[in-house]
Amino acid sequence: MRAVRDFASGIVHEVNNILGVIIGNAHLAKKSSANAEALEKYMGEVRDAAEEGRELMRHVAVLAGEQSSRARPLSLNDLVINVTSELDPPPELDLSSEEATVQLDVWMAREALAGVVQFMAETKAVTSLRVATRVVGSAAALTIEDDGASPTDDELRALFAPFTKLDGRPKVGLQLTSLADLASRSRGYVTAGPREPHGLRIVLTLPVSDGTPSGDRPGVPLSKKGV
Template structure:
């Protein structure tokens, strides 16, 4: 077999070097088998076959893609040799792979956006219903004695309501529409603080190893959200290792340049990042499954054992934190999730755990503007019970009219209302009384609320469903400022 110097150069060998048969340098990519079959067909038939691509392994170990063109030499009806040419197409294949990754990321983002719009549209009505259920249940708790058997029933109602509220937050989380409270955090401390909880999650037959970077990697993040990401990943790893195994969590500082980001199809900016790797030795997954794992409601678990939202929630949280998540996996070889979060230069403010005071009432006059009658009624019932005088408005326009007629100490405004939304009504009210105090509330997703100009610094906002205690505490906080 004669190989030209150019072929040697493509594969990293000098012409004088002994080299194995070039076809033996093929990787284990299944596409190679199809190419070799064309060569065999050319030999058998004596007819030229269509060009094909091979994935070969360079002398250095890197992957090289070549296009193969072959012409069989036939004498007396028998193929006596084949003349062929190899063309290095590695750069073209890399460009195609980059394009494919970008398109995959775009499709994923579009799916998340579509389902996110659906989640945002149902969140408002769903959260209004939950506000009423939670509110009336709390009133029942107050009205019946502590030893009444009905207390246990009310507790069950409240527990179910809280789970439903968490489901709504999960829907908003994967669509990146959940309200988050980011602040500078040391990543390693988050992992150390929840390590005991993670050990309880995985059980005794799985070994947990943590390998944390020496440096104090500081990220701007919502602690509870990052904890949820870690717990969801660890739970997934546990389920992938039913016979036990090894679970590793590591952190390190990495510098990502534009070439790396483009190659991997990440929608992030170049710079210094904290890399969190969560790896298991479980069953792994095939490429088809890997492509779908971040899709909402996709699950490989049996019916009733999973919602299919766990990894979608992670995707949404990480994206909302200006990061990216990737996954490496092969059947039988385990799975590794890689999370990239921007590193920041900032000091950490040490804060003690806050103890919430019991809710207090008052005698102030409160204007409640809420277009949902059930929610408006329950808010009035709660505030009446705690001594407040309540004036009800059915929409934004009604709120402005009633404010002009009454002496109001505080306005509680739903963000999205007919005729005038909460922000428009508040702006008019503020012109009448610049020092008026206000609280906004809504069950809509954050992107819609933000468009109304609500999520600004210094504006008081409570997301629905809101519990009576949280509302009462917020009211006293605002009134006593």
């Protein structure tokens, strides 16, 4: 029940913030109807806040969805390359020479991994980001680590809860929660800890799939699906 309360509290806080921006800027726009430049500015703030609200509800809908039935064999290496291909500067990739094939919903996997990588890349103190894959026995591991601030023990305990606050890092939102949800749906697990000498390390561990990986090769966009 504590997790449910924290989730509900986070949603209420985020929605109230969004509504505050919309109502405040709508009021200012009404007062500035004769000033085209000011009107455009305030209405732009309203549109941005509405888009933020839509994105929040989309992520909540994904978390509330049923167990994924669209999972299929997927190359973990290809997923990493696709997700990180547009990052600037690009992260260091350390990919397994052994094919890391896992059973995942492609769209959910891309959304979850992209959210975590973007969250770590947007941390101001981060100057390097490393993403690695390994196959160990019947498990495949995906490691994402940066050189930003090391999380405290209290922060680590709450890291995958919605809207967790971390010192020296951007607002978390639902990115880390989505990764934990992906792991749960895929019979895997996710862990987090400090990176030496400083930084954050997140490891997603999944069972290796016996199937042939999909045709989503590097440079070919993975499918996207809206809610």
